[in-house]
Amino acid sequence: MKLTDNVLEIRDLVKDFPSVRAVNNVSFDIKRNSVHCLVGENGAGKSTLIKILTGAYARSGGKILLNGKEYSPHSTKDAKDKGISTLFQELNVVDQLTVAENLTLGMEDTTFGFLRKTDKINKMVSVMNSLEPSIRPRQLVSSLSVAKKQIVEIAKAVATESDIIIMDEPTAAISESEIARLFKIVKGLRERNVTVIYISHRLDEIFELGDYVTVMRDGKHIDTKPVAEIQDRSELIRMMIGKTVFEAYTPKKDPSQETILQVRNLSNHKLNDISFEVKKGEIAGFYGLVGAGKTELARAIYGVDEYEGEILFKGQKLHPSPNKVIEAGIALVPEERRSQGLFTILTIRGNVPVMNMGKVSRHGFINAAQERQVTLEYIEKLRIATNSTEKEVIKLSGGNQQKVVFSKCLFADADLLMLDEPTRGIDVGAKSEIYGIIRRLAEEGKSILIFSSELPEIMNICDRIHLLYDGNLKASLTNGYDIDSEKIIHIVTGGA
């Protein structure tokens, strides 16, 4: 069979939802054995497009040709059978089974319903071995890191001879060194006759990995280009949002000398003798790889995890319990906004005031009008895209959900805000809005701690940068024109 040049051809694709056209006449081609990146803000239509490709949504109009043949999957399994596998953000592996069992999951050979050992498993295992020899087939999947679980899924897709693997933000939850390994594997997939559709908010990855890039905005196809023809990040960002949003750090004119937080010799199961100070109005960043102890540090200060050592806030010792810490004037935007930050089945009004119910109630009785007023205030202040205070939070986009978490913490009237991965999984536009909010808060005299694994984020907005490696505070630098990102990377990867 002669293979076409384009593995996938999308023609005039349309998807209508009751109130909105999410995909609007989109046409583009995907070249065989390439890494094709798909970028756009949240709501640009890329998720919807992917859901059509994986069979989760039915299209409203248009055509899709896979290997030159009409393609219309009716389920994820059907899409897989026809040659399109997907690496979802929520990985599709079963923790309690072994690697080998996961590889053959759903395609086991059976006799009268009993499992049979066959060659299929050997083939799977050899593919996986060639991708990543350190994963053993008998290992339980629960013992693998997120990155290695992804590799198991990739191996499964390769072994079943998928034409296309769709990867939806595969690097969102893995560390820098694991990213490097993943990239090596993704690049190697070309030789195995696999095309990758790669979705990421981290634009640097597109330049490193992509052969082609398709930009979407407001449901429309803006452009598809070879990555080599794109000059730099800002050109890509301009295509995505139509204006430049990248801002570099400008040092503060007159930093305050008043110390608000003192952490002395903090140690626990993960952290090792950490000491630092934070001034009033300062934005302090904690940077390190995944597993360096950023989240653990935030949780210790917040009183969620136990610790030894001393934490003084405004000169008072902090009582290690979240409700006391919040009362003292500290609020946390947690790492996982859905599982830790939000009450997703409740409305925006149900979420915004929860950290300070005393402010919207009297003698324990809630003042409904005041509650609604406060919610409206924050919807306007943080520009949350909604038509009602009564909308369930689960129906908002990621960026707007994060703004609800911010509203919650701001309403707590905290003087110190801790932000754990504040822009994870958020599109560029919402990101720059959130940076704007952070800067504004610091100008109002609030102190901010940012825990992030994205160096550009730390370098863009933080006045002081603390570097963590394996539970230790390795260095504390003052941000400025002369800050050296190579040196930072050197330190957080374990260099002396």
Next chain:
Amino acid sequence: METKQEHKNTVGARLSNESFLTLFMIGVLVVLFGAACAVVPNFYLPQNMLNLITNNWFIIILGIGVTFLLISGNFDMSVGGVIALTGVLSAYFCQGANVSQNALANGLGLPYGVAVALALLCALGIGAINAFFIARLKVPSIIVTLGTMMLARGIGQVITRGAQRNTSLPDVFGVVGNIAIRGTSIKISVVIMVVLVIAAFIFERMTVPGRRTYLIGANAEAARLSGITVGRHLTFLYLTSALLAGITGILLASEFKAGVSSRAMGYEFDALVVSLLGGVSIAGGFGSVLGMFVGAVILSVVTTSATGLLLSPDWQFTLKGIVTFIAILAQRFALDRRKG
């Protein structure tokens, strides 16, 4: 300015899912009631309508505690056992001391008021055990409350030697459960039930602790990180549920003037069923006391009309099962339709 206008216009315009479901279940109730009036003789009589509510006062009181716990994401299966325990204890505490050769006729001889107070304290003890294991040790609530369900009833059985205590009780023991409002057949128990439902409604809709219950059920981890003391609140809910069951136990014992160890068998399931019929989510974070009340009346309409149609009582369970299935399917259908 334009966006501001938009917010103002839509604020409050949208009915919450809870209110929608309650209205929907009221609709179901009206339809069922109409059907029952059409086919069951004498169903439309005012006295019968009143009975639909008054004959179920105990399930509704239990339903209040069970509903709030379900909203918080937890079960309470111990309420039936607590009814038996408090009923038996209230009898034992105020039976005359050393009045008979028969061990079941001898009690502690305490005044009725003291007996009631002590029995309620024991009910709270069961609630405290629930709270300790669930809120402190994080044991799944279904396991713990199934344990205390049997523990409470078991103690009742020991005290009554597997039977009941109904002799040498002072006359005052039989008063509170039997007196009615003057000129009507409405018992004090029913009045207590109505007061409790109104109080629960106010608690649910208007107070901070009421809101907390939903927050914990919607996401216990986020609630903790938002400064809510989850364990303390669950303890409060379990103590309340046990107290409500204890009050029910006292009233039922008084009504029959006996402490019976097999009293209220299966009531924990009835309380669960009426909550679910009322749209309370078994996953937590969703539901209302008003819905539970409507659910209780629906169940009552169905069982009463079955009796009226001369269906043998053996069919009651089957009928309850079928109604539960249909009602819950109808709810799912209605909620899914609404999502679009």
